[in-house]
Amino acid sequence: MENYNQTIPDRFFLLGLSTVPHLQVLGFIVFVVIYIITLLGNSLLLITVRLSPTLHTPMYFFLCNLSFIDICLSSTIVPVILINTVSIDKSISVGACVLQMFFALVLGATECMLLAVMAYDRFVAICRPLHYSSIMNMRFCIILALIPWIAGFVNSCIQVPITWRLPFCKSHHVNHFFCEVPAFLKLSCKDPWLNEIAMYVAAVIVIFFSFPLTLISYIYIINAILKIRSSQGRQAVFSTCTSHLTVVTLYYGTLTSIYFQPPSSHSLKTDNTVSVLYTVVTPMLNPIIYSIRNKDVKNCIIKIMKTK
Numbered sequence: 001m002e003n004y005n006q007t008i009p010d011r012f013f014l015l016g017l018s019t020v021p022h023l024q025v026l027g028f029i030v031f032v033v034i035y036i037i038t039l040l041g042n043s044l045l046l047i048t049v050r051l052s053p054t055l056h057t058p059m060y061f062f063l064c065n066l067s068f069i070d071i072c073l074s075s076t077i078v079p080v081i082l083i084n085t086v087s088i089d090k091s092i093s094v095g096a097c098v099l100q101m102f103f104a105l106v107l108g109a110t111e112c113m114l115l116a117v118m119a120y121d122r123f124v125a126i127c128r129p130l131h132y133s134s135i136m137n138m139r140f141c142i143i144l145a146l147i148p149w150i151a152g153f154v155n156s157c158i159q160v161p162i163t164w165r166l167p168f169c170k171s172h173h174v175n176h177f178f179c180e181v182p183a184f185l186k187l188s189c190k191d192p193w194l195n196e197i198a199m200y201v202a203a204v205i206v207i208f209f210s211f212p213l214t215l216i217s218y219i220y221i222i223n224a225i226l227k228i229r230s231s232q233g234r235q236a237v238f239s240t241c242t243s244h245l246t247v248v249t250l251y252y253g254t255l256t257s258i259y260f261q262p263p264s265s266h267s268l269k270t271d272n273t274v275s276v277l278y279t280v281v282t283p284m285l286n287p288i289i290y291s292i293r294n295k296d297v298k299n300c301i302i303k304i305m306k307t308k
Contacts, residue, residue: 162195
């Protein structure tokens with residue numbers, strides 16, 4: 001049996017956005033703007049749905065869940081990136097790193113599965129309109145919203161402990177913007193085969209359970225849309241579905257490229273860019289995509305602004 005003199009150091013050192021001073025300032029400004037837009041956009045969506053009785057429907061209930069997840073996910077990742085960009089000391093304590101990894105995994109998996117739930121909601125609304133209110137009652141909606149949270153929590157409770165049982169003796173410098181499982185597997189001086197298997201199994205369950213459900217739902221939805229005789233009605237339904245498909249494509253595509261490659265084949269620059277897309281950029285785009293392409297939300301925002 002191999003012996004490892006060093007297992008877990010007291011602190012890890014995360015990668016900054018850049019080592020060039022003027023690029024650090026530019027990166028800091030860009031990420032601050034993205035973070036502010038994320039918080040304002042998702043908060044505005046939450047407030048609009050809360051204050052507009054016409055939006056108290058299952059679709060907007062799930063959309064509020066998505067906005068809440070995006071706020072939490074962005075707040076888990078972006079502040080650490082901002083601090084490491086301008087700070088001389090780019091270290092992070094083990095405890096803070098474990099918490100960041102845990103919550104990032106919970107929120108990431110939850111959002112992935114929630115997108116599938118939202119696709120199912122659209123399927124029932126478009127393909128079973130007469131039974132929609134009876135099927136998507138509040139009790140069932142709450143259950144559907146809880147399932148992704150439970151799955152994300154269980155996944156994180158498995159992934160994080162087995163990751164931190166590895167001996168990290170190669171380096172204390174993490175070539176990543178935040179504490180994420182694939183980046184830490186590279187630091188282990190022990191073959192992380194068990195971790196890779198657990199990561200792939202979790203990815204298969206989360207992504208390949210969610211994506212087929214989303215795909216099947218939209219096959220039925222598109223078939224139903226094509227049967228709508230009114231071009232105006234067809235365009236209205238298609239607009240809502242296009243927004244959701246755009247978010248699904250962005251999120252599933254980036255997650256798959258990170259969690260379905262062996263650590264040895266990962267490119268540092270590619271991984272960092274893709275991670276920023278699904279943890280920083282996507283939470284900013286979600287409320288913009290859903291609001292711009294949704295007349296109901298825009299009308300309610302205008303009405304609230306005029307009233308207040």
